[in-house]
Amino acid sequence: MNTVEFQKVTKLRKDFPIEDLTFTIPRGFITGFIGPNGSGKTSTIQMLMDILQIDKGSITVFGNSHKDHKIKQRIGFVYDELFMYEDFTIQHMKSFIAPIYETWNEDLFQKYLVKFGLPLRKKIKKFSKGMKMKTSLLFALSHEPEFIVMDEPTSGLDPIFRRELLDILQELMVNENQTIFLSTHITNDLDRIADYIVFIYQGRILFQKSMDDIRESFHVIKGAKSMIDEDTKDLFIGLQITEVGFQGLYEGNPTIFETFGDEVVIEKATLEDIMFLMTRKEE
Amino acid sequence: MLQLLRKDFTITRLYLLLFFLFILVTYIFHVNNITIFMALMIGFPVLLFYFDSHNRVNTFLVSLPFKRGKIVLARYLYLMFFLIGSFIFIGIIEYLAFHQFTFLGNFSYLTFSNIVLNFTILTILLAISIPIFYFFRSFNHGISVFMIFQVFLVYAYTLITSNEYIRFDDKLFSIIQPVINIQPVVMQLIISGLFLAGSYFVSVGLSYKKDVF
Numbered sequence: 001m002n003t004v005e006f007q008k009v010t011k012l013r014k015d016f017p018i019e020d021l022t023f024t025i026p027r028g029f030i031t032g033f034i035g036p037n038g039s040g041k042t043s044t045i046q047m048l049m050d051i052l053q054i055d056k057g058s059i060t061v062f063g064n065s066h067k068d069h070k071i072k073q074r075i076g077f078v079y080d081e082l083f084m085y086e087d088f089t090i091q092h093m094k095s096f097i098a099p100i101y102e103t104w105n106e107d108l109f110q111k112y113l114v115k116f117g118l119p120l121r122k123k124i125k126k127f128s129k130g131m132k133m134k135t136s137l138l139f140a141l142s143h144e145p146e147f148i149v150m151d152e153p154t155s156g157l158d159p160i161f162r163r164e165l166l167d168i169l170q171e172l173m174v175n176e177n178q179t180i181f182l183s184t185h186i187t188n189d190l191d192r193i194a195d196y197i198v199f200i201y202q203g204r205i206l207f208q209k210s211m212d213d214i215r216e217s218f219h220v221i222k223g224a225k226s227m228i229d230e231d232t233k234d235l236f237i238g239l240q241i242t243e244v245g246f247q248g249l250y251e252g253n254p255t256i257f258e259t260f261g262d263e264v265v266i267e268k269a270t271l272e273d274i275m276f277l278m279t280r281k282e283e
Numbered sequence: 284m285l286q287l288l289r290k291d292f293t294i295t296r297l298y299l300l301l302f303f304l305f306i307l308v309t310y311i312f313h314v315n316n317i318t319i320f321m322a323l324m325i326g327f328p329v330l331l332f333y334f335d336s337h338n339r340v341n342t343f344l345v346s347l348p349f350k351r352g353k354i355v356l357a358r359y360l361y362l363m364f365f366l367i368g369s370f371i372f373i374g375i376i377e378y379l380a381f382h383q384f385t386f387l388g389n390f391s392y393l394t395f396s397n398i399v400l401n402f403t404i405l406t407i408l409l410a411i412s413i414p415i416f417y418f419f420r421s422f423n424h425g426i427s428v429f430m431i432f433q434v435f436l437v438y439a440y441t442l443i444t445s446n447e448y449i450r451f452d453d454k455l456f457s458i459i460q461p462v463i464n465i466q467p468v469v470m471q472l473i474i475s476g477l478f479l480a481g482s483y484f485v486s487v488g489l490s491y492k493k494d495v496f
Contacts, residue, residue, distance in 0.1 A: 046494075051345055051346065051495045053493070069349060075346075077346045079343075083338060083339045083340055083343040084338060085294050086338055088294075096293075097286075097347070100347055100348060100349070101348070
């Protein structure tokens with residue numbers, strides 16, 4: 001069962017088209033959305049949230065069109081910034097937001113308010129980046145959404161709060177069995193918590209796989225530069241050649257490289273390796 | 284809906300207070316002028332759209348479970364409450380200044396029909412102006428076109444009323460006047476309502492069609 005389904009979604013833009021996006025966000029899991037800066041992550045999330053209009057294709061959320069405003073009762077969102085009037089306080093925001101949600105949980109709001117250490121009556125313009133992110137999270141979680149969308153929530157945060165945030169997400173998954181869609185270019189965050197990964201690059205989906213599949217099937221092969229020729233080059237889906245040697249991203253069973261013995265090093269690929277090497281264009 | 288209205292009130296309450304104080308002060312110093320009040324009133328929606336744009340609040344609003352039409356309707360309603368409230372306030376001050384506190388007045392007393400006429404003019408101007416800000420989702424583009432529109436309007440008005448060779452105003456009035464004369468107050472309010480309704484539907488259409496920035 002999927003919470004979200006993108007079917008051949010296209011957004012035509014002069015500078016940066018997003019074409020034929022097809023992927024799903026499975027219910028009850030954390031799906032990481034990775035890609036380098038400017039690859040279309042934020043635009044994809046904005047299309048999902050009906051902030052940007054789509055030109056072709058369809059997006060369904062909980063089986064309904066993403067344009068149906070009622071589905072947003074069940075969605076919590078955290079963007080890379082807190083898009084709220086800077087003269088508002090959390091108290092103002094609560095007076096505005098709480099009555100909108102049918103499932104608003106005041107106890108939960110108070111619990112997270114204390115947990116995040118946020119001031120109720122301080123103006124947002126005086127908040128640090130971390131406090132703004134916590135405020136976004138506070139409101140995203142307080143109406144007990146079934147689906148949480150997060151766009152680069154950890155960028156610009158200190159490592160302590162980044163870890164706290166990831167712990168909160170893991171807690172949610174254990175206790176509430178929620179669906180989380182989390183975009184980031186800091187792939188270390190996802191190595192810890194993600195169940196599925198969707199990889200976008202230059203406005204196209206390169207793959208969608210479970211983390212188990214990724215760990216199983218992607219390997220980094222390292223060796224001497226002299227080993228790379230036209231035949232061996234084609235084995236890799238990403239390749240970096242330096243003066244020292246090469247490192248290539250291989251998808252499949254890496255036992256074929258065992259014949260090279262000690263000449264090559266075979267390592268499990270991290271998400272960062274995958275993102276780096278798959279976007280690498282080597283001549 | 285109430286939440287959206289309250290939100291607009293919260294962000295503008297200081298400006299409302301200053302505006303109403305300004306009106307009072309102009310009476311105290313005998314410099315009250317309905318044209319100045321109206322110029323300030325037409326700047327009010329600019330203020331609202333500026334706050335939205337500056338803080339990119341629309342991204343937040345459309346992510347909440349609101350229909351876009353409702354967000355636009357709330358904006359129109361809030362502006363109408365503001366206009367009606369302002370004219371009622373000016374009417375009360377005028378009445379008090381004329382009948383009770385005569386030391387406040389420099390008087391050309393504003394009658395009820397003057398107020399309705401000014402209200403109608405202002406709603407028509409707003410009805411034309413507001414969709415500009417929904418068409419140009421960039422506030423900078425919106426305010427530029429809005430200013431050009433205002434300058435054009437002032438220029439056209441001055442030209443039409445002060446150049447004796449241009450008789451366009453008479454022709455226009457000869458069409459409008461008989462319609463208004465059926466029942467001046469009611470007809471003016473109906474015209475205001477029609478302009479606002481048309482403007483609202485245009486703005487809603489634009490808000491659904493355009494990306495939010």
